[in-house]
Amino acid sequence: xxxxxxxxxxxxxxxxxxxxxxxxxxxxxxxxxxxxxxxxxxxxxxxxxxxxxxxxxxxxxxxxxxxxxxxxxxxxxxxxxxxxxxxxxxxxxxxxxxxxxxxxxxxxxxxxxxxxxxxxxxxxxxxxxxxxxxxxxxxxxxxxxxxxxxxxxxxxxxxxxxxxxxxxxxxxxxxxxxxxxxxxxxxxxxxxxxxxxxxxxxxxxxxxxxxxxxxxxxxxxxxxxxxxxxxxxxxxxxxxxxxxxxxxxxxxxxxxxxxxxxxxxxxxxxxxxxxxxxxxxxxxxxxxxxxxxxxxxxxxxxxxxxxxxxxxxxxxxxxxxxxxxxxxxxxxxxxxxxxxxxxxxxxxxxxxxxxxxxxxxxxxxxxxxx
Numbered sequence: 364x365x366x367x368x369x370x371x372x373x374x375x376x377x378x379x380x381x382x383x384x385x386x387x388x389x390x391x392x393x394x395x396x397x398x399x400x401x402x403x404x405x406x407x408x409x410x411x412x413x414x415x416x417x418x419x420x421x422x423x424x425x426x427x428x429x430x431x432x433x434x435x436x437x438x439x440x441x442x443x444x445x446x447x448x449x450x451x452x453x454x455x456x457x458x459x460x461x462x463x464x465x466x467x468x469x470x471x472x473x474x475x476x477x478x479x480x481x482x483x484x485x486x487x488x489x490x491x492x493x494x495x496x497x498x499x500x501x502x503x504x505x506x507x508x509x510x511x512x513x514x515x516x517x518x519x520x521x522x523x524x525x526x527x528x529x530x531x532x533x534x535x536x537x538x539x540x541x542x543x544x545x546x547x548x549x550x551x552x553x554x555x556x557x558x559x560x561x562x563x564x565x566x567x568x569x570x571x572x573x574x575x576x577x578x579x580x581x582x583x584x585x586x587x588x589x590x591x592x593x594x595x596x597x598x599x600x601x602x603x604x605x606x607x608x609x610x611x612x613x614x615x616x617x618x619x620x621x622x623x624x625x626x627x628x629x630x631x632x633x634x635x636x637x638x639x640x641x642x643x644x645x646x647x648x649x650x651x652x653x654x655x656x657x658x659x660x661x662x663x664x665x666x667x668x669x670x671x672x673x674x675x676x677x678x679x680x681x682x683x684x685x686x687x688x689x690x691x692x693x694x695x696x697x698x699x700x701x702x703x704x705x706x707x708x709x710x711x712x713x714x715x716x717x718x719x720x721x722x723x724x725x726x727x728x729x730x731x732x733x
Contacts, residue, residue: 634650
């Protein structure tokens with residue numbers, strides 16, 4: 364397999380060299396589009412191409428990283444945020460222990476492990492080695508952010524979740540929740556003012572991109588026209604590009620929220636998943652499994668039979684298609700997706716009856732089934 368990839372890459376290099384006039388060392392500057400608004404947790408992502416997810420140096424069998432060479436007089440840097448979601452979460456929830464840990468340059472996972480050991484020592488059978496193993500397993504498992512509902516199941520209910528004052532579904536979601544005007548002022552107050560028109564305009568552009576991308580246009584435009592302009596001492600000509608940039612940023616952010624708005628901003632059902640670009644992907648097999656468990660129907664003798672008032676009635680395929688479509692987001696319900704889900708549901712529901720006691724089959728059903 365490695366040899367196959369090597370041959371493919373060698374062929375691509377020959378094509379690139381030919382396109383560059385036979386130059387043995389062609390240079391094509393890679394262009395990528397970074398984004399911070401397309402993931403639910405606020406993680407950075409990149410696309411066209413996804414240079415952020417390059418193979419690790421330890422697992423780059425093909426040598427893809429060797430294709431990237433710094434221009435003469437320059438160097439390539441590999442940088443990454445350190446626990447960015449937790450840092451932002453600490454900032455928003457104002458947890459003093461977390462803030463003190465970061466201020467002191469500590470590692471939050473080490474601090475958490477210390478707390479876990481402190482609380483666990485009182486339990487019979489406590490073993491430091493066993494507890495360390497469980498902590499390591501959790502950190503290496505790639506577990507997704509815990510939801511507020513899941514935390515509440517363990518008995519730790521957030522007052523803001525109970526009274527409905529917080530619209531976030533998970534603590535990690537706070538990292539991209541829109542800031543209030545007061546919070547925006549506080550964040551902007553930490554932005555330096557150099558006195559140079561060019562430098563200050565660039566700092567203001569960075570502030571708009573990092574803090575205003577998810578602020579409603581009416582609020583954002585007023586904040587830029589008055590607050591940002593005054594803080595950075597900008598001229599009217601410098602403000603216009605900021606307004607244009609915000610409109611583009613907010614448009615991309617709004618488009619990535621369309622799916623949530625379509626579903627009432629509730630969690631998507633299991634048969635949908637969020638893509639890296641903020642869209643949604645339909646998983647027909649998952650929906651078929653769900654309907655096989657929940658819908659009182661079975662498939663046999665070339666027809667569907669739906670349970671109704673103690674009797675299984677034979678129904679047309681159109682009824683099955685309508686049942687599948689009822690579980691789908693309307694604007695994403697294509698006939699191809701419906702047909703795929705119906706076909707897989709047919710396989711799952713073949714010969715399965717769901718009522719807890721024997722149900723009658725109508726006379727029409729007996730005749731149809733032969």
